Amino acid sequence: MAATKTLVLGVSGSIAAYRAADIAREFMRAGYSVRVCLTDSAQKFVLPALFEGLTGNPCLVDTFEEPITGRMAHIDWARQCDAVVIAPATANTINKIAAGVGDDMLTTIALATDRPLFIAPAMNPNMYSHEATQAAIQALTERGVEFIQPVEGDVACGENGQGKLASIAEIVTFVRDHLDTPALLAGKHILITSGPTQEPIDDVRYLTNRSSGKMGSALAAAALQMGATVTVVAGPQKAPLPKGAHVIRVQTAEEMLAATKSVANPDWVIGAAAVADYRPANRIKGKMRRESNEIALELVANPDVLAEIVKHHPNALALAFAAEPDDNLEKATEKMKRKGVIGIAVNDVSNTAIGFDSDQNELTLLLQDGTRKQSGRQSKTACAKWLLTQLVELEKSRV
Numbered sequence: 001m002a003a004t005k006t007l008v009l010g011v012s013g014s015i016a017a018y019r020a021a022d023i024a025r026e027f028m029r030a031g032y033s034v035r036v037c038l039t040d041s042a043q044k045f046v047l048p049a050l051f052e053g054l055t056g057n058p059c060l061v062d063t064f065e066e067p068i069t070g071r072m073a074h075i076d077w078a079r080q081c082d083a084v085v086i087a088p089a090t091a092n093t094i095n096k097i098a099a100g101v102g103d104d105m106l107t108t109i110a111l112a113t114d115r116p117l118f119i120a121p122a123m124n125p126n127m128y129s130h131e132a133t134q135a136a137i138q139a140l141t142e143r144g145v146e147f148i149q150p151v152e153g154d155v156a157c158g159e160n161g162q163g164k165l166a167s168i169a170e171i172v173t174f175v176r177d178h179l180d181t182p183a184l185l186a187g188k189h190i191l192i193t194s195g196p197t198q199e200p201i202d203d204v205r206y207l208t209n210r211s212s213g214k215m216g217s218a219l220a221a222a223a224l225q226m227g228a229t230v231t232v233v234a235g236p237q238k239a240p241l242p243k244g245a246h247v248i249r250v251q252t253a254e255e256m257l258a259a260t261k262s263v264a265n266p267d268w269v270i271g272a273a274a275v276a277d278y279r280p281a282n283r284i285k286g287k288m289r290r291e292s293n294e295i296a297l298e299l300v301a302n303p304d305v306l307a308e309i310v311k312h313h314p315n316a317l318a319l320a321f322a323a324e325p326d327d328n329l330e331k332a333t334e335k336m337k338r339k340g341v342i343g344i345a346v347n348d349v350s351n352t353a354i355g356f357d358s359d360q361n362e363l364t365l366l367l368q369d370g371t372r373k374q375s376g377r378q379s380k381t382a383c384a385k386w387l388l389t390q391l392v393e394l395e396k397s398r399v
Contacts, residue, residue, distance in 0.1 A: 005179060006033045008077050008113075010086035010106040011051075012093040013041025015156045016122040016165040020046065023087055024054055026172045033057070035077060037106045039093065060105045074105060078112035085175055086110065087148070088122030088165045091133045098136035116178060120148040120171050125161025144243030148174045149359065181385065183227030184392045190228045191266035191316070192219050193273035193305065195237025197253045201297070202284040210356040211274035213237025214380050215321070219272055220245045222384035231266065233259045235273055238357075253279065253302035260309045268391065269318040271306035271341070278302060307339045317395055319387075320344040323356075329366060336366060342394065343367040345387055353377070365390055 007027055011020040020042075024034045036051035037060045048059035058067040066073050078084070086093065086106070093107065097119075102108040110117060119140070121128060128134075128150060137147060148171050153164045166174075194216020198206040213234060221242040223230045230245040233256055241247050248259045253275045260269075278299035288295075310318045318341040322332040327348050336344040346364045349355040354362045354377060361383045363375040375386045 004031060004033050005082040006035065006080060007175075008081045008084045008109060009034050009036045009051075010039075010084060010089070010093075010110065011036060011042045011046065012039045012086065012088060012090040012106065013044060014088040014090050014122040014165070015045060016088040017042045017045040019165060019168060020087060021050055021054060022168050023085075023171055024051060026168055027085075027175075028055065030172060030176060035060075035081070037061070037077070037109060039104055039106050041090070041092075063103075063105045063108055065105065074108040074112055078109045078115070081113070081115055083116040083118060083175065083179055084110060084113050085118045085120070085171070087118075087120035087171050089119045091121075091123050091127045091130070094119060094121060094140070095132060095136045098139045117145045118148060118171075118175050118178070119145055120166050121150050121163070122165035123150075123163050124155060124157055125159055125163040128163040129161075138240070142240040146174070146178060177382070177385070178225055181222075181225040184389065185223055186227035188228045188267040189265065190223045190230050190268045190270065191260060191263050191309075191313075192216055192223070192230065192232045192270045193234075193256060193260065193275070193309075194220070194232050194241070195235035195239070196274045197235045197256060197276045197302075198251050199253065199276045199279035199302070200251075200283050201280050202286060202288045204287045207276055207279065208236075209274050209276065211235075211237065211323075212357040213239040213241075214357070214359065215361060215384070216272040217241050218380040218384040219270055219388070222381060222388055226385070226388060231263050233263070233273070235275075252276075253305055257303050257305045257308055260305065261312050266313055266316050269306070269309050269313055269316045270321075271309070271319065271339075272321045273305070274323060275305045276302055304339065306341065310340045317342055317391065319391065322346045323349045325350050329364065329372075333366060336368065343391075363387060367394070 011017050027034050034055045035057045051059040096107050097110045102111045148166045151164045152162045154160050155163050195213030196209045196211040198208045200206045217239040220230050220232050224244045232245050233248045250256045250259050279302050281298040281300045320339050320341045332346045344366050354360050361380045362377040365373040375383050
């Protein structure tokens with residue numbers, strides 16, 4: 001029988017703190033042991049006795065509390081858990097952790113742990129969108145912290161916007177999906193291309209596209225969670241890449257091709273990058289000056305990066321992506337055959353709900369044998385896990 005996983009549930013001083021009791025209960029129903037830590041402000045809304053009665057474990061507040069005499073609780077709790085979940089997380093708590101400030105028990109545990117850290121923000125929409133809060137979220141994301149995004153709606157102060165704590169089901173499912181993912185890809189080396197490329201016109205300007213790199217990042221994170229060794233060749237994307245992946249940064253299509261060829265013996269290759277099809281024929285040194293109202297920019301074709309990777313790594317299972325402007329799959333099917341891949345994952349970028357820079361996606365997986373499979377609309381992380389699971393089944397069927 002598998003050992004029970006232990007979570008530290010951190011609760012900070014949002015009015016949504018009352019929902020933490022239900023969050024703890026749902027994690028317990030899912031088979032987790034839960035230890036709760038409150039900030040001093042959280043005690044204005046909920047009391048330690050509530051969580052001690054609910055979980056059967058001590059509830060910590062003060063930095064110097066020691067349920068076991070002589071043992072530093074912030075170290076024990078940080079090391080003995082499988083993950084730390086902060087829900088709800090205020091702007092104050094998020095910013096302190098990002099800045100490395102440990103001035104209470106919760107922030108001290110968050111800084112001391114080397115386990116996965118999940119944060120579910122809850123605050124006024126202006127506080128959530130404030131540049132300091134967003135900078136802190138970005139910094140923590142780049143360090144491997146997973147955020148369960150707040151939702152839009154009416155908040156306690158009467159304003160409307162993004163800042164409401166995510167649903168209890170979403171929080172619990174998000175954490176479980178990360179912690180309980182089967183190691184289906186253990187022993188595999190997966191090469192992923194991600195993000196856009198930038199093709200310089202001069203030393204100031206370049207040609208590019210709207211790819212954020214979120215899908216490539218989600219694929220890398222999902223593959224790591226499923227036990228794979230992951231190499232990502234990434235263009236200049238906005239989305240942070242997960243800690244644990246080997247990342248090679250590039251700018252142009254030609255640099256991406258060279259980098260992918262330098263990767264030794266991948267088992268799978270997933271081409272999620274939005275590689276520019278063309279580049280300027282002649283890059284201008286310095287800055288191109290305006291001398292007339294018209295200019296002719298000569299373009300030449302870039303190498304087909306994924307097709308070249310398939311040739312270079314002929315034994316790897318290879319999958320392409322296609323961002324299409326509608327739901328017609330004819331062009332994607334042609335692209336799949338031209339690149340020599342086993343399948344292609346298609347999404348309709350004309351739909352803003354699943355298009356560029358969205359946190360959701362909806363994939364149609366086309367296979368060489370004519371099979372079509374649908375992911376349904378899900379988060380990009382969920383779509384990534386769905387897609388990787390499909391590839392596992394496809395590889396099994398080829399053996």
